[in-house]
Amino acid sequence: VSLGILPARGQSIAPYNVTKRSIAPFFDINYSVRLYVDVKAWRPLGWNLPSNGVAYEACGHIWFDEGQGCLRVENHPEGNIYVRLVAGTCFRAECPVCYQKWAAREAGQIEEKFKRLSRNNAEAEVPGYGRPIHAVISVPEIDAFLMHDNLDLLKSKIYAIAGQVGIKGGLSIFHPYANEKMHEETPEKILIDKSTGDFDLDSLRKYYAKLDKHINFWYVRPHFHIIGYAPRDYDNPENDAFTPEKISSVYEETGYVVVNLGVRDSVRNTAHYQLSHAGVKKGRQTVCWFGDLSNRTYHKMNPLPKFPPRPHTCPKCQAELAPVRWDPQAEVRAQVFSVDNYSSTECLDLS
Ligand SMILES: [Zn+2]
Ligand SMILES: [Zn+2]
Structure with a gap:
């Protein structure tokens, strides 16, 4: 059972002040419509969640x-x-048998990339960069169509905003959908995406509630999870890019909401959890490195060779x-x- 958009262990202890607030309210305020999708339906050309494709014969054998x-x-x-x-195992994200192995392997590769920089555990400090943090950048309603029409443009907007709040580099994992917890009221206008399944949300909700089953319903709400370095300058707040003031000025300018969820207890676990409900689309990398950690510039950070x-x-x-x-x-x-x-x-x- 999914725990929703909040990371399972998101409340790690930060050595500095992190605004500890749920990211959920932002998903509600800047959208007028909540478009529900049947995430179990396979969309050959669109965004899917892991595990809803078809397994090969040998998967799990x-x-x-x-x-x-x-x-x-x-x-x-x-x-x-x-x-x-x-x-x-086929290690494919869409495989219902193997998707956790895909997520585990990707998370292991992510962990290694951070380890090679810190020369220690993945969560350790890198001089000039600090410790890896987890941040979420959510896309305003007006730009949500870009997830279908022009993901590259959407990603370049995200990386520009990450740069504005001082994230010098890291990885991004795109999530096309968010989910609700049962019994939560839905403030926006409800729509059902008929292309992914014709389901009656209200009667399904009542049915699951009667069975006391905690089923999450998913709706379109594009956002990016980022694990990366955002060095802070506490002694000179005027030079510190990742202040609550900076985050609200970015929001007022762009409509994009940045939430800093703080340093990580485990880069690997954070990545694995985020991968388990990431956007999966044919021809698209699920994990994308950007900034100083992009594939083009990573070597300039003087990493250890691959283990x-x-x-x-x-x-x-x-x-x-x-x-x-x-x-x-x-x-x-x-x-x-x-x-x-x-x-x-x-x-x-x-x-
Ligand atoms: Zn498989
Ligand atoms: Zn032996």
Whole structure:
């Protein structure tokens, strides 16, 4: 069940003053219409949420006669073979079986990009940049059509606004939709997008309420989640770009609302959660790097080289795992501890 547009662990402790307020009210005040969409319907040319496409045959399939294993039974306390089974995965955002693995892998790559800059954990400070923060920039109603007509223009507007509030670079993840919590009143005019499904919102709401099911309904409300660096200058507030005053002057000038959700406890978890309900569209990258962290300029920040993939090791004797096969009919004294991803060369933490 989705928790809506607010990050699950958004209230991290900031070393500086962060305006702690819900971003939800802004989604309500600057729109006159709330256009509901059936996000489970697949839109071949439009914006989708992850997981509503079609899986391949091998997605989620587990092979019970091969895996990654360690045969050094003499080094294992119980004398058993250790085996890690493998499961097929396509790592596609639209796959209903594999989308969490897609999100985990993307989040891992995001974490690494920050780690290579801080030479420490992803959340650590980079000299001249500070610690990564999470910010949300929401698009005013008058520009919402750009998400369909000209996403590149919309993104360049977002990056210009990010620059105005002192975000020097980072990644953006586009969210075309926001959702409501059940029983919340809807102040704007209600419309249903018939192209994505003909559903009766009121009777569905009543039905779910009777079952006590907390189902979120989604509506069009484009916004961008940003994880990036916004160095502050507290000693000279006149030079500090990310003040509440600056944010309200940007709003008055442009209609775009910037919300600073503060520094991160975990870049990886924040990214994973934001990816899980990100906009997915054919031919569009879900994660886009901009500013000093754009693919063109990242190297100027003097990052460490890419980390080599960590091989899986045996938890009993720490030896590197190797491919193993066995006769599925034969009795094998194997201890199966976990299921790995078949096409993965990277070490994934799916916990
Ligand atoms: Zn799949
Ligand atoms: Zn071993």
